[in-house]
Amino acid sequence: APAKGYGGVWRRAWQCGAGRLSPVPRGWRAFPSNARGGAGSAAKCGLVPWVPVVGLEVHAQISSNSKLFSGSQVQFAAPPNSLVSFFDASLPGTLPVLNRRCVEAVVMTGLALNCRVNKKSLFDRKHYFYADLPAGYQITQQRVPIAVNGSLSYSVCVDNKMSRMVTKTVRIKQIQLEQDSGKSLHDDTRSQTLVDLNRAGVGLMEVVMEPDMCCGEEAAAAVKELQLILQTLGSSQAVMAEGQLRVDANVSVHHPGEPYGVRTEVKNINSLRFLAKAVDYEIQRQIEELENGGTILNETRAFDSKLGCTIPMRDKEENQDYRFMPEPNLPPLILYDAKSLPANMNHQQVVNIDWIHERLPDLPSVKRAKLVEQYGILPEHSFTLLNEDGLTEFFENVVNQTQMKPKKVIGWILNDMLSYLKQHSLTVKESPVSSFLLADLLNLLEKKEISSTAAKQVLAELWKGEGKTPLDIVKEKKLELIQDQKELEDICQAVIDARENEVIMVVLG
Amino acid sequence: LDHLERLALVDFRDSEGVERLQKAIQFADQLHEVNTDGVEPMDSVLEDRCLYLRDDDVTEGNCTKELMKNAREKVEEYFVAPPGNIPLPKLEERDTSLEGS
Numbered sequence: 363a364p365a366k367g368y369g370g371v372w373r374r375a376w377q378c379g380a381g382r383l384s385p386v387p388r389g390w391r392a393f394p395s396n397a398r399g400g401a402g403s404a405a406k407c408g409l410v411p412w413v414p415v416v417g418l419e420v421h422a423q424i425s426s427n428s429k430l431f432s433g434s435q436v437q438f439a440a441p442p443n444s445l446v447s448f449f450d451a452s453l454p455g456t457l458p459v460l461n462r463r464c465v466e467a468v469v470m471t472g473l474a475l476n477c478r479v480n481k482k483s484l485f486d487r488k489h490y491f492y493a494d495l496p497a498g499y500q501i502t503q504q505r506v507p508i509a510v511n512g513s514l515s516y517s518v519c520v521d522n523k524m525s526r527m528v529t530k531t532v533r534i535k536q537i538q539l540e541q542d543s544g545k546s547l548h549d550d551t552r553s554q555t556l557v558d559l560n561r562a563g564v565g566l567m568e569v570v571m572e573p574d575m576c577c578g579e580e581a582a583a584a585v586k587e588l589q590l591i592l593q594t595l596g597s598s599q600a601v602m603a604e605g606q607l608r609v610d611a612n613v614s615v616h617h618p619g620e621p622y623g624v625r626t627e628v629k630n631i632n633s634l635r636f637l638a639k640a641v642d643y644e645i646q647r648q649i650e651e652l653e654n655g656g657t658i659l660n661e662t663r664a665f666d667s668k669l670g671c672t673i674p675m676r677d678k679e680e681n682q683d684y685r686f687m688p689e690p691n692l693p694p695l696i697l698y699d700a701k702s703l704p705a706n707m708n709h710q711q712v713v714n715i716d717w718i719h720e721r722l723p724d725l726p727s728v729k730r731a732k733l734v735e736q737y738g739i740l741p742e743h744s745f746t747l748l749n750e751d752g753l754t755e756f757f758e759n760v761v762n763q764t765q766m767k768p769k770k771v772i773g774w775i776l777n778d779m780l781s782y783l784k785q786h787s788l789t790v791k792e793s794p795v796s797s798f799l800l801a802d803l804l805n806l807l808e809k810k811e812i813s814s815t816a817a818k819q820v821l822a823e824l825w826k827g828e829g830k831t832p833l834d835i836v837k838e839k840k841l842e843l844i845q846d847q848k849e850l851e852d853i854c855q856a857v858i859d860a861r862e863n864e865v866i867m868v869v870l871g
Numbered sequence: 872l873d874h875l876e877r878l879a880l881v882d883f884r885d886s887e888g889v890e891r892l893q894k895a896i897q898f899a900d901q902l903h904e905v906n907t908d909g910v911e912p913m914d915s916v917l918e919d920r921c922l923y924l925r926d927d928d929v930t931e932g933n934c935t936k937e938l939m940k941n942a943r944e945k946v947e948e949y950f951v952a953p954p955g956n957i958p959l960p961k962l963e964e965r966d967t968s969l970e971g972s
Contacts, residue, residue, distance in 0.1 A: 426927050433930030442948045443938055447931035451938050463927035484914065493952035548954060556949035683874075688914035693922045711924055 412615045414645040415622060416581050417573030418532075420588060421566050422598040423542065423606040424467045430541055430565035431458030431501065438604050442558040450563040452496035457691050464565035465508070465713050467597035468539050469697065471567055472509025474591050474725055475534050479715050481697045483508045485539075485689040490682060493557050494544035502568075504686050507538035508695070514571070515727065516587035517745065518580055525742055532584050533572040542566050561605075567598065573612065573622075577645065578638030585609055586634055590726040590748060602633055609637055613644040615652065623648070623658060628672050630664040640665035644672050729754070737761065737768035746776055752790035753780070756797050763801035766808045774804060778818065782825050794827030803832040816841035 426436055434447040449456035472479050484506045487499040512534035520526040544562035546555050569588065575581050589607060592598040600607040614625035628644055631637045643665075648658050663672040698704075700716040724732070730744035733754065739747075747754045757775045761768045779800065783793060803824065807817045816836070823835045836842055844850055858865050876882060935948055944951035 428925075428927055428929050433925070433928065434932035435929040441935070443935045443950070444948075445932045446934070446938060448934075448938075449931075451941075453941075459925045460922060461927055462924035465924065493950075546952075547949070550954070553954050554946075555952040555954050556946055557952050558949055690915040690917070693915075693918050693920045695922050710926065711921070713924070 410617055412645075412649050413618050414576050414648075415573045415614050415616070415625070416575040416577065416641055416645075417612040417625075418571040418575070418581060418585065419610045419612070420569040420571070420585060421542075421608045421610075422471075422569065422588075422592055422600055424464050424565035424567060425596060425599050426461060426463045426467065426565055428461055429563040430461055430464050430539065432563055433459075434563070436564050437560075438606075440560055442556075443560065445560040446562065450496075450559055452498075458501060458689075460692065460695070461565065462710070462713065464539060465695065465697075466718060467565070467595075468508045468537055468567050469713060469715055469718050470595045470722065471569070471592065471597045472512065472537050473715070473719050473722060474595055475509070475512035475514055475537070475569070477509035477512030477534060477537060479509050479697060480506055481699070481702065481715075482506065483695045483697075485692040485695070486686050487689050489685045489687075492543070492546075493555050494546045494559070494562065496544070496559065496562065500541050500543065501689050501692070502540035503538035505688075507536040508697075509537040510535070512537070514584060514588060514591075516580075516584045518583045525740075527742060527745070530575075530580060530583075532574040532580075535570040535572050537570070538568050540566050540568055573614075578641035581609075581611060581641050582634045582638040585637060586749070587726065589634075594723055594726055594729075605632070608632075611637065611641050611644070613641060613648065614658070615645060615648045623652075624660050626658060626660065626672075627662045628665055629662060629675065630666075632667075636665060636667050639667075639670060640672060643670060647672065737772070739768060739772045743772050743776060746780070750780065750783075750790060756790050756793075759797035760801045760804065763798060764804045764808065766804045771804060774800065774821075778821055782821075786825075795821070795824045799824055799832065806832055806836065810843060811845075812836055812841050812843055816843070 432447040432449040435445045485501055486504040488502050489499040513531050515531045517527045517529050520528055542561050542564040544559040548555055589600040592600040609631050611628045612625045614623040616623040628640050631640050662675045664675045665672050697713050697715055726748050733744040761771055806812050820832050820835045939945055942950050
């Protein structure tokens with residue numbers, strides 16, 4: 363769910379992207395003018411709204427068998443330094459050899475994000491010193507990346523209500539291919555760093571988003587949509603918890619009509635929730651700092667999830683000069699399309715943009731629209747279905763096995779099944795209640811053999827996972843609806859007979 | 872000079888080192904004599920070659936023992952490095968060492 367918090371406040375004070383200055387709402391950050399000796403400008407008194415500006419740099423690990431420039435395996439959690447080739451360790455005499463799958467992954471992603479794919483792109487070296495970068499430089503694409511000028515559309519809830527969703531767009535500046543670094547484990551007790559190069563050289567796609575966002579909620583929503591797209595394409599598994607998707611946020615604030623403020627970079631964010639928190643905290647911190655007459659340093663800060671705040675990173679030098687230079691060991695990367703494809707080229711050596719375009723799967727936005735159209739569910743339902751891994755498939759399986767209308771089934775999926783899953787911290791795949799069982803239960807309800815209250819009871823029983831069928835439970839707990847008219851009349855009569863006084867009062871009106 | 876030393880982590884140490892650097896720059900300055908108007912800069916002499924694309928197969932790795940042979944210090948198959956980035960000595964200290972030689 364989108365993070366609550368300061369996001370709503372910023373939007374009330376300043377309509378993101380709408381360009382209008384709305385009045386400051388009552389009760390929002392109004393400092394009395396005498397707090398600063400009176401002679402300050404309105405800005406210093408906190409009565410002029412602030413415009414927060416958020417840009418993101420997302421690094422997504424490419425889903426491939428081997429690394430970007432070497433043949434060592436890509437795998438999470440393996441014995442230290444076991445997935446390292448001589449090239450990854452930067453031993454002299456080794457050269458980079460580009461992995462075609464990584465190129466295809468970036469092209470797919472670029473096309474899905476409406477980018478222009480550069481038919482000729484170049485590789486560069488970015489120099490800096492760190493123990494987990496054995497070569498002393500990272501091979502990246504600084505001058506001419508593979509994809510540029512795209513866009514990503516995402517939805518945010520207005521006023522935290524899922525029923526009112528607004529579509530926003532963030533521009534994608536570029537997507538480039540680059541190498542990942544190894545991992546450093548800091549051992550402060552023995553004053554040393556342990557280095558594992560298993561991750562060194564793994565292919566990364568860096569997606570650079572323009573500063574079109576204005577709060578933590580938007581940042582998290584944009585990244586969530588990007589995550590879904592990457593997972594749908596298969597170009598990255600994009601699991602933040604395993605470091606396959608890393609986000610750095612660039613945050614600044616300024617007054618409307620004035621130039622952009624100094625920005626800080628926030629790193630070490632490893633979940634969507636923390637992303638929203640980190641961005642909102644940083645916006646708040648900058649506003650407070652500026653309102654107290656301070657200045658913002660152009661620095662890198664780390665997000666401390668325990669304390670919920672950002673702290674300066676002492677290890678990063680300010681104003682790094684990366685001394686970019688062309689990578690002399692790699693000629694330009696040439697991509698082809700149907701028109702430019704030479705006649706006798708070896709297929710294995712060709713990446714055909716059009717071929718990839720034709721084979722792109724349905725993107726999340728298309729899938730959602732199709733769900734709404736096909737099943738008559740609400741747009742916000744389609745979001746929830748796609749946000750939970752496997753839920754769409756589950757829903758469709760139930761629909762196919764029951765007579766109940768999809769519009770009714772969706773309630774059982776989103777209200778009942780999903781809350782049980784959350785309660786037990788299970789994924790859809792781990793659910794003790796299969797789509798078959800649920801469909802069975804819903805059929806009983808649809809045929810009016812049980813009431814909906816009874817159905818909920820049965821579902822609770824099914825969730826115990828004891829292997830019983832819905833029918834078993836209904837019989838066991840005698841939850842069948844009484845169908846016999848005579849029997850119903852007898853019961854009603856018995857009630858009336860037993861409550862003579864109440865009956866008289868009802869009759870008298 | 873100081874900036875360059877910090878970036879490249881090269882120590883020009885003594886006046887001989889600085890002189891050598893000056894000569895190197897003079898040598899490279901000869902490039903300015905060539906008229907390069909309207910000529911596209913090259914990246915490397917190999918830049919018109921075809922970039923070879925490799926299949927996504929696992930063909931290397933699993934040589935921890937060999938890699939560790941190069942390591943002066945190691946802890947359970949991890950390379951050992953000093954903590955973080957060690958800051959360079961301050962400006963005054965380094966100027967003194969330059970004068971001293």
